[in-house]
Amino acid sequence: MRRNITAYGFLCGALICFAFFSWYPMVWEVVLSFQQTNFVDPPIWVGLENFVTVFEDAAFGPAWRNTVMFTVLALVFGYGVPFVVALVLNELRHARAYLRFVVYLPVMLPPAVGVLLFQWFYEPEYGLFNQILGFFRLPALDWLNSTDTALVSLVIVSTWMNLGTGTLIYLAALQTIPGELYEAAELDGAGVLKRIWHVTIPQTKLILLVMLLLQIVATMQVFIEPFLLTGGGPENSTVSVVYLMYQYAFNFGNINGGNALGVMLMIVLMVFSAVYLRVSREDKS
């Protein structure tokens, strides 16, 4: 009994913080998505109306399409590449400290800085990227200013800023693989690629899977890139679900519509998170 009182005394700070800033908002999000309020008068219940409003919004389709596209593209660049980079780094015997340091350097920049830096690099006339293309006599690209390239440009920023995390995690994982496995494979006559395929990948399978899920959950929340770089344009080609949610709440004065979008995103992400939890629990056993 005494122990319980002490324990809850110790827990009280955490309980208060979690209650106010995690548990309560989760519940309230769902409640708000069924209400209408202007913050001056008391809220009224409106059933599914907010969901219908956002569903019928012209930007709803593009927002989900872009978010999924962003996630897929970010996986292509940001999931495979770090693994390959880590594989190569793991083989190198020189300059490792330097390489690990520089690959992680962009991760340490505040995201707002990284994004604004790339905004400057993307300038069509005198930005760094088009200058480099011009130097190699390649045609300039429109980057953020074309429906064809805007989304990819956002993925590039995001990948540049986050590549280091994946690389270092993979690198750590690669170092846990017992060397005997490679030796055995070599004795069986397996070449380098076969060794990667039959030893490295099975040995890091779990972490690869975990990282896959983590990255999906992280990139589906893309916001700062469209918010600072494109405003969702051109022609809604970069509007994301979270960006639309923000627009509803803070530009259209319809916070309830934003909550409806939040509930939808919450459901999608919970599915991925549940899979993730399952996977990481499997690992423990």
Place this chain on the structure above:
Amino acid sequence: MTRSGYRRTAGLLLATALGLTASACGTDEAPAGDDAQPAAEGSAAGPVSITVNCMPPKTNKAQRATFQEDLDAFQKLNPNIKITKATDAFPCYEPRTFEAKLAGGQLETVFYVNFPNVGRLMESGQAADITPYVGELKTFKDYNASIDIFKKDGKIYGLPTDGYGMGLVYNRDVFTKAGLDPGTPPRTWAEVQAAAKKIAALGPGYVGFGEYSGNNVGGWHFTASLYGRGGDVLTPDGRKAAFNTPEGRAVLENLKQMRWTDNSMGSKLYIDWPALMKAMAGGKMGMMLGAPDVLIGLRNDFQAKFDNYAVTAMPEAKALFNGGAGYMINPKATPEQIRAGLKWIEYEFLTPGKGQLDYVRAKGAGLTVGQPYPDLYGADTPSGQEVLKLRTENANVDPAQFALWAEGSKGIPPKAEPGPYAQEIYAILDTPMSAVLTRQDADIDQLLADAEAKVNALLEKKG
């Protein structure tokens, strides 16, 4: 640091932290934030506290100084009114934070609002009804038609403090470089197009004509162009879209030609208000749509070489989009706060010879005097005449910078924002604007038809 030293420091910090938790668990602790509430208490007898916004930013030193002077002078004049906070976020209306502040109760007692948002705020009950109090304002009766923007169902919800009609802003220096005569700027869209082409030919980095295409400002300028051509965004009853017309098509067609046939608009998209202003101030852009206030903004907020810029009348204008801004009062304000807030607005913006209309001081402070705005009072009212007199007497700008605009805009009727859902409509109209500026194969008919359907759906939903 030695091991034990490290441990001791860590221990000390943790002890502090534990202490903090303990007190956080107690209930007696109130967080700081005494000045956060605009609706602070204030009774009829005691002093009234209000907060205001739109203090000029630090980058605009001269205007910031005069504003501070006015804050002090006003509080001295009204000892029972205390202005506890003056916010200096720039731009004063920032779409990214306005709703956040409104929703968060962070909005100042007296808050700035630009015309596109006035309708919505009145519609959603987010501004206080000031009808009972306007009688106390001396110059209220002298207002010109701009006050109508703040009226709804016979009630008044705010006061315009700035008003002007749209025009064409151009860089005289760039015109000269391109072999154009800065004294005779374009009067038709065909001339705009030809001039833009010549300017872009000056070399890389030069942009003949700059235009917005995102974050609602694209739709806003589409509306301005459409009005100029005699078109309309909504039907007179405000229930249906009315821009899928030859006028609407002409706006987009013109931009498309300049962007893709003449290649005179550059390839950068200007997606928010400061972006185009910054580009114009950079000195390599020839023209943009804008009211006379753009010139002053370029000078004071974007450090442009003021003398290079001039404004002329909107080409072929049949109606002028009515730009401007004013102030509204927080709906949660008490009657005393409303009174105090209105007093501040009156002092700072509406009294000839005081605040923004103190032209003697403005001249001395290195600010511009002589620009033909704010245009608030009827020409034959006492206030109107007094403002005009003060302005002429203290003018320090080259009248030629504004003359063509003033001359060319005479007699063209003003036209207001398209209803309470202007922002949502602008967001929809951003799409055709960004489409013609980013895709050579953009199908204008299709774009307009799509936007029309979306606006109609929006209006139907809003009833």
Place this chain on the structure above:
Amino acid sequence: MPNLTVIPESPERPGGSGPAAPAAARSARARRPRRKIRQEFRTVVSPHQLTSRHGRVIYWTVLVTVVVSFTAAFVFPLYWMVTGAMKTTEDLVQIPPTFLPPRFTLDAYAEAWELMDLSLLLGNTALYAGGAWLFTLAIDVTAAYALSKLRPVLGKLVLALMLATLMIPPMVIMLPAYLTVKDLPLLGWDLLNTPWAIWLPAAANGFNIFLLKRFFDSIPRELLEAAEIDGAGPVRILWSIVIPVSRPILGVVSILTVVAVWRDFVWPLLVLTDSEKMSVSIGIASLSSQMPQNVLIASLVIASLPTVVVFFLFQRHIMAGLTAGSLKG
């Protein structure tokens, strides 16, 4: 996207278990190659292959390619940023650009410092990060200790509820969380534009609780029981036994917390709207479009310095932190 989550057990080499972070750092130091091509442990490519003539050629080609491309991809942009701030706005729009700035000048840095009030913004951010750190340590350490060692009734449920928050990223609940902070339920406090709006939510971090509890679980029971027999109460045990042996994990949690607060964008964007209270990321982003280009770039450099310096100093801890859990963001 600061989203903290777990990766499976510490992946340090053979036998790496339990309180491994400092050990990892030490072994990393020892592992640094000093000689030519020498393998300390076996990887995909065999030592035999590596030392053959053919292998050497490939190895050096790959090494040079990697070093050059990494420098180009990750260091050059930063070089461009630092020198860009030394150019005038006219230099910046020059085509082609100059590789070196025409002259060495820190004028734009000084201007950025003054115009954007960076001392205020950086000070604010330090206050937010520092406070968040204190609160996180105090609140999460005590909670994890209670859950791990005191095991009260319903402790499992509380832990499960805390871990469940990991499934819902903070982005998704930003609107209701914002409304909560604006008007705290029951208490009615308005925390907007106060440091509390950053500090308290930062402490509600399920991942920290998880990391700490897992670590505390690995502290041998006998150690605590011995102290209990000596008559030490739970506070004393936490203070003089648990905390001293938990230094590695406290370091990891500290760094994760400080870095996360420093980098965060969306949450401060919502709750710190007052220009006097903004964090450095928000301040710069909100002023970015009206600043002259070179001043803006200078402000970016200044804003990134603190985290980059921290990274320089605590490189090993940060990387060890990455392997103890993973910092995804």
